[in-house]
Amino acid sequence: MRRVLLWGPLVLFAIVFAVVAGGLIKPGDRMVRSAMVGKPLPALNLPALLPGRPGIAAADFGKGKPRLLNIFASWCIPCVAEAPQLLRLKAAGARIDAIAIRDTPDAVQGFLAQNGDPYAAIGDDKASAAQLALGSSGVPETFVIDARGKIAYQHIGDIRDDDVPRLLAELEKAK
Numbered sequence: 001m002r003r004v005l006l007w008g009p010l011v012l013f014a015i016v017f018a019v020v021a022g023g024l025i026k027p028g029d030r031m032v033r034s035a036m037v038g039k040p041l042p043a044l045n046l047p048a049l050l051p052g053r054p055g056i057a058a059a060d061f062g063k064g065k066p067r068l069l070n071i072f073a074s075w076c077i078p079c080v081a082e083a084p085q086l087l088r089l090k091a092a093g094a095r096i097d098a099i100a101i102r103d104t105p106d107a108v109q110g111f112l113a114q115n116g117d118p119y120a121a122i123g124d125d126k127a128s129a130a131q132l133a134l135g136s137s138g139v140p141e142t143f144v145i146d147a148r149g150k151i152a153y154q155h156i157g158d159i160r161d162d163d164v165p166r167l168l169a170e171l172e173k174a175k
């Protein structure tokens with residue numbers, strides 16, 4: 001019994017150390033996935049952020065062609081990093097609509113002038129209500145909306161070079 005009491009704390013420490021080390025070596029997935037994937041696009045009706053360009057309305061989706069819906073902000077550093085990939089997607093024939101989160105027209109115009117403009121429509125989401133309705137937890141995020149208006153795929157974070165083929169494949173599947 002004395003031996004157990006002597007070695008017990010060391011064994012307990014070893015077990016706790018192994019659990020902590022295992023979590024550091026292979027941490028769990030901390031991405032917040034949208035529960036809306038596979039469901040119809042929520043009833044969005046966002047006013048246009050920029051003059052001469054439409055806003056975002058759920059009724060405009062699901063008319064036979066899949067689209068990308070990009071959640072972005074002019075103040076978002078990763079949004080700047082993904083801008084060239086969005087331009088590549090547009091050049092490959094993808095229609096890209098956007099929801100600007102807590103932004104201003106002047107800031108978005110400056111962002112687009114500096115980083116390129118891949119967007120067909122930009123909706124103004126001043127209070128992040130549409131972002132939350134989509135199940136998005138941050139910026140940037142991109143959703144593939146299929147030809148029937150369902151959310152088919154969610155890409156969390158900035159789009160990188162190696163993500164472009166996957167998004168094009170998801171758009172093709174969403175026809």
